Amino acid sequence: xxxxxxxxxxxxxxxxxxxxxxxxxxxxxxxxxxxxxxxxxxxxxxxxxxxxxxxxxxxxxxxxxxxxxxxxxxxxxxxxxxxxxxxxxxxxxxxxxxxxxxxxxxxxxxxxxxxxxxxxxxxxxxxxxxxxxxxxxxxxxxxxxxxxxxxxxxxxxxxxxxxxxxxxxxxxxxxxxxxxxxxxxxxxxxxxxxxxxxxxxxxxxxxxxxxxxxxxxxxxxxxxxxxxxxxxxxxxxxxxxxxxxxxxxxxxxxxxxxxxxxxxxxxxxxxxxxxxxxxxxxxxxxxxxxxxxxxxxxxxxxxxxxxxxxxxxxxxxxxxxxxxxxxxxxxxxxxxxxxxxx
Amino acid sequence: xxxxxxxxxxxxxxxxxxxxxxxxxxxxxxxxxxxxxxxxxxxxxxxxxxxxxxxxxxxxxxxxxxxxxxxxxxxxxxxxxxxxxxxxxxxxxxxxxxxxxxxxxxxxxxxxxxxxxxxxxxxxxxxxxxxxxxxxxxxxxxxxxxxxxxxxxxxxxxxxxxxxxxxxxxxxxxxxxxxxxxxxxxxxxxxxxxxxxxxxxxxxxxxxxxxxxxxxxxxxxxxxxxxxxxxxxxxxxxxxxxxx
Numbered sequence: 001x002x003x004x005x006x007x008x009x010x011x012x013x014x015x016x017x018x019x020x021x022x023x024x025x026x027x028x029x030x031x032x033x034x035x036x037x038x039x040x041x042x043x044x045x046x047x048x049x050x051x052x053x054x055x056x057x058x059x060x061x062x063x064x065x066x067x068x069x070x071x072x073x074x075x076x077x078x079x080x081x082x083x084x085x086x087x088x089x090x091x092x093x094x095x096x097x098x099x100x101x102x103x104x105x106x107x108x109x110x111x112x113x114x115x116x117x118x119x120x121x122x123x124x125x126x127x128x129x130x131x132x133x134x135x136x137x138x139x140x141x142x143x144x145x146x147x148x149x150x151x152x153x154x155x156x157x158x159x160x161x162x163x164x165x166x167x168x169x170x171x172x173x174x175x176x177x178x179x180x181x182x183x184x185x186x187x188x189x190x191x192x193x194x195x196x197x198x199x200x201x202x203x204x205x206x207x208x209x210x211x212x213x214x215x216x217x218x219x220x221x222x223x224x225x226x227x228x229x230x231x232x233x234x235x236x237x238x239x240x241x242x243x244x245x246x247x248x249x250x251x252x253x254x255x256x257x258x259x260x261x262x263x264x265x266x267x268x269x270x271x272x273x274x275x276x277x278x279x280x281x282x283x284x285x286x287x288x289x290x291x292x293x294x295x296x297x298x299x300x301x302x303x304x305x306x307x308x309x310x311x312x313x314x315x316x317x318x319x320x321x322x323x324x325x326x327x328x329x330x331x332x333x334x335x336x337x338x339x340x341x342x
Numbered sequence: 343x344x345x346x347x348x349x350x351x352x353x354x355x356x357x358x359x360x361x362x363x364x365x366x367x368x369x370x371x372x373x374x375x376x377x378x379x380x381x382x383x384x385x386x387x388x389x390x391x392x393x394x395x396x397x398x399x400x401x402x403x404x405x406x407x408x409x410x411x412x413x414x415x416x417x418x419x420x421x422x423x424x425x426x427x428x429x430x431x432x433x434x435x436x437x438x439x440x441x442x443x444x445x446x447x448x449x450x451x452x453x454x455x456x457x458x459x460x461x462x463x464x465x466x467x468x469x470x471x472x473x474x475x476x477x478x479x480x481x482x483x484x485x486x487x488x489x490x491x492x493x494x495x496x497x498x499x500x501x502x503x504x505x506x507x508x509x510x511x512x513x514x515x516x517x518x519x520x521x522x523x524x525x526x527x528x529x530x531x532x533x534x535x536x537x538x539x540x541x542x543x544x545x546x547x548x549x550x551x552x553x554x555x556x557x558x559x560x561x562x563x564x565x566x567x568x569x570x571x572x573x574x575x576x577x578x579x580x581x582x583x584x585x586x
Contacts, residue, residue, distance in 0.1 A: 217537040297540070297541060
């Protein structure tokens with residue numbers, strides 16, 4: 001403390017000397033650096049018709065800013081609906097791309113194409129998950145016109161059928177709650193037509209599975225209660241694992257930021273699979289459906305599991321590739337979805 | 343600056359395109375040539391078989407029996423085309439090729455082979471004839487393309503004959519499936535009923551009806567795609583001819 005006080009005093013003593021020193025002549029004020037503004041022309045990709053000419057666009061403007069300016073002139077095309085590219089055959093520009101970093105001169109031509117009506121990913125996820133939940137319950141309660149009239153509103157005599165309904169409902173309720181409270185979706189929107197494709201797939205497969213599991217002629221698994229229990233344990237284990245991974249991934253993302261980090265295992269043992277796999281959320285998801293297949297011993301469920309596995313492998317491989325490209329120090333031991341295999 | 347920059351980017355795009363357009367390696371090309379030659383020869387055998395049987399019988403009824411074995415063999419051999427796409431030695435869509443090949447394999451085995459009563463139908467001859475002509479042209483087109491010596495006649499035939507052959511083949515296929523329906527319903531062929539330990543049922547009769555319905559959206563798509571291809575491939579040549 002005393003030393004600090006002494007140093008402060010020294011500084012006080014030295015200060016007047018500094019003040020006494022002759023002041024340097026003030027330099028002539030520099031001419032303010034002239035900003036080179038850009039002229040941006042937006043052309044329709046199909047018709048090659050000039051839609052808009054923006055002069056005096058700041059060089060630091062992002063593609064999103066240009067989209068916003070374009071939206072002012074054409075209110076029906078909101079930014080998420082716009083696709084801008086520098087060449088008709090080039091890739092779409094990202095919203096974060098800055099004008100001055102793009103390979104263009106001071107006059108830039110952007111090719112515009114309409115992506116069609118857009119929906120937020122959250123909306124799509126909710127529609128995807130709410131459908132199977134409701135559809136499955138319709139079959140579980142055996143609503144009229146599904147099975148023959150004598151079975152309307154009857155209940156199955158097999159305990160596994162009720163257990164399957166609980167598990168299926170739990171899975172989709174979990175997914176809905178995760179969409180609402182856990183996921184931080186980095187993607188903005190997706191085309192409206194995708195909702196029909198995605199929902200069509202999820203809803204029809206849910207109906208297909210539910211029809212057979214809740215069928216009056218349903219046969220219980222070959223190995224009885226042991227098989228049901230094994231399937232249930234696998235299912236629950238993987239559901240907890242899947243949730244743990246989603247929480248870990250959420251904590252990795254800073255709200256509003258697009259910076260990416262390498263996901264690493266946390267104190268939660270369910271996240272330790274991160275040492276071996278890039279997308280353990282998919283690993284656990286597939287595991288859940290394998291458990292459900294074992295529990296119900298139903299071919300449509302097995303088919304759904306197989307298709308889901310193929311699709312998730314494609315996603316996981318893509319994610320794994322992007323991790324490897326983005327991070328030089330990415331752990332080499334990791335696979336995409338199955339440890340040491342895929 | 344702008345020109346240079348855009349020039350660079352275009353050059354880069356060009357490189358990518360060149361890389362993509364680069365065909366299969368020498369070994370793969372040799373294999374594909376052999377495969378396409380064998381398939382062309384196979385379908386020629388079927389064509390000759392049909393003509394010989396017709397001349398011998400003096401009637402086109404029941405000609406299927408004379409070419410049954412080679413038809414099954416060479417139509418099943420087309421499954422390798424899916425493999426070629428999957429491996430990447432042929433730059434076509436695996437899904438699209440898979441659909442086209444499997445629909446024919448399905449018709450050969452799951453309908454014509456499985457429902458014996460259908461084999462004497464004239465509709466079978468209709469699609470077999472359409473397939474035979476189509477495949478001879480198609481495989482010879484691929485062979486010559488791989489050898490970089492494609493005669494204009496084969497190119498023209500490849501993109502013209504389909505105008506008649508596609509509807510003819512589809513008509514034959516649909517009529518054959520329709521003819522098979524009563525026999526499938528009566529015998530319960532390939533159908534699985536509940537209860538069973540797999541908790542799954544399958545009605546082949548309904549499945550065949552769904553297959554027939556699927557032709558409604560799929561056939562026009564394929565047909566008009568081929569017409570667009572024809573315009574793209576033959577259009578400029580014909581325009582040039584008109585100018586001269």
